[in-house]
Amino acid sequence: MGSKLIYVDNTSIGSKHEMFNASSLKMFSEIYDDVIFYASRPVKKNTFKILKKKPNNITYKFLPVINAKKRISGYLYAIIAMLTSCFVLIKTNKKDVIFFNYTVLWAFSAQNFLSKILNRKVIFMFHGDLEYLYDSRSPLNSFSKKALYRIKQKKFTPSKGAYFCVLGESIKRNLKKHVSNNFYQKTIFFEHSYIFREHVKDIIINDGIIRIGHLGELRKEKQFINNLFKFSKLLDSLKKIKFYSIGRIYHDKNILKKMGIEIISDSDKRSLSRFEMDKAISMLDYILFLYPKDGYKLRASGALYDAIDSEKPILSLKNDYFNNIFSKYKNIGCLFENENEIVDYLKNIKKQTSSIDYKIIKQKLSPKTVSLGFKKELEKIDFL
Structure with missing residues (x-):
């Protein structure tokens, strides 16, 4: 048997x-x-x-x-x-x-x-x-x-x-x-x-703007929402950057707009389909994670794997779970101590073609x- x-x-x-x-x-x-x-x-x-x-x-x-x-x-x-x-x-x-x-x-x-x-x-x-x-x-x-x-x-x-x-x-x-x-x-x-998807399509927008997106649900009670607001405020001096929150929004969209955070249409009313999420992510240049350092000690992040699937470079604050994944797959992005370090990184960044071998990473996962x-x-x- x-x-x-x-x-x-x-x-x-x-x-x-x-x-x-x-x-x-x-x-x-x-x-x-x-x-x-x-x-x-x-x-x-x-x-x-x-x-x-x-x-x-x-x-x-x-x-x-x-x-x-x-x-x-x-x-x-x-x-x-x-x-x-x-x-x-x-x-x-x-x-x-x-x-x-x-x-x-x-x-x-x-x-x-x-x-x-x-x-x-x-x-x-x-x-x-x-x-x-x-x-x-x-x-x-x-x-x-x-x-x-x-x-x-x-x-x-x-x-x-x-x-x-x-x-x-x-x-x-x-x-x-x-x-x-x-x-x-x-x-x-x-x-x-x-x-994972074998073939990922990007939407190329040649307007000189660098598009960064946070992935996952956005709730008032989520610890990292203050980190998002802080980061958005730090971006005020960088006119070449647009900041998005991609996922279900459980927050006042007017407050987000005021803070310089753009959302996908209707995502404050309903969950986005996987097709809609993939399409929204495809226009991004970088994916951002601002989870607090004391978070993700006893939980995993599905959104991190969505980012890898989309074949987008990841910018993230350090925490136990992300540190562990980045140590195994060193070239999927960059880890930072705080929001200021990410902004300093973005000040000198230009759009670039990714050299990451996602095929090997996806095979391992x-x-x-x-x-x-x-x-x-x-x-x-x-x-x-």
Whole structure:
């Protein structure tokens, strides 16, 4: 009998984590003989669209996911996610490996308990919520906060067959001082993979303007928004530069305009499609990241991989996660200590043709290559 993995996506709505979902699913199809993919129908459609050609060893099965737009539907969304998690745990064979691609924190205790009494092999994937292990400015509800608090305690006892997964070696390394030893000793990792485009088209605009864009959601509560405003103000003296924020905007567009930050039309009202994002990025000369230095210790950045996919040079402030990626792929851009250093760099920069070998970088970050490293992790814990 061949090896089987049950891939559970019972939280995604629309384009949420779409590239991670598609690329990690593809990665598991390279490792296991059979992969059962549980997700909603819209997510299935979107995931297979990104994959382009569905691997033959992936079989889809339907799971309901509530599109939470209001507070009451948000509670229903979480309850449905917990119920479908329990359904999968009960339904599957104890020889199979179950991968939850996003761990609903407030349901985590129930999932851990059920996997223990059913003797299941389970991998719980953790994303950005881990940042709130050390960041007091948490928007999480009380149940989720309690779950994070619990994994910090020495008495936390995970199920024998449960392991916890993070996106990258640097994240696992940073995690050690924030969680209990029982949690840390059962933490595994794989690097963020990506399904890259082979051919990237640029929009060439010969008007003497250098276009720089920040990628990702822009929210009032995001720590780096003050960094964006500071940077934009520093650009006042550089008339040859235009500054964009590309992604979903949850902020007053008039304030952004006043600060000299341009946005893509309607991005303050809806999420942009991947096609719209790619088109907007194609007109840029540089991609900018201004995440705070104390951020991205326990989370990965999907937008960083969007930047690599677009084959644009990256200008970024230093932080643990970006330092780690730039150390591996040294020529994808430049890291800086502060916003002033970036502005000084731009004062003397001219448009230039990139000499970066993106083909090699993309090959190293492909699901097939990443799967080779993660396969070794899985063999160590007897999940293969």
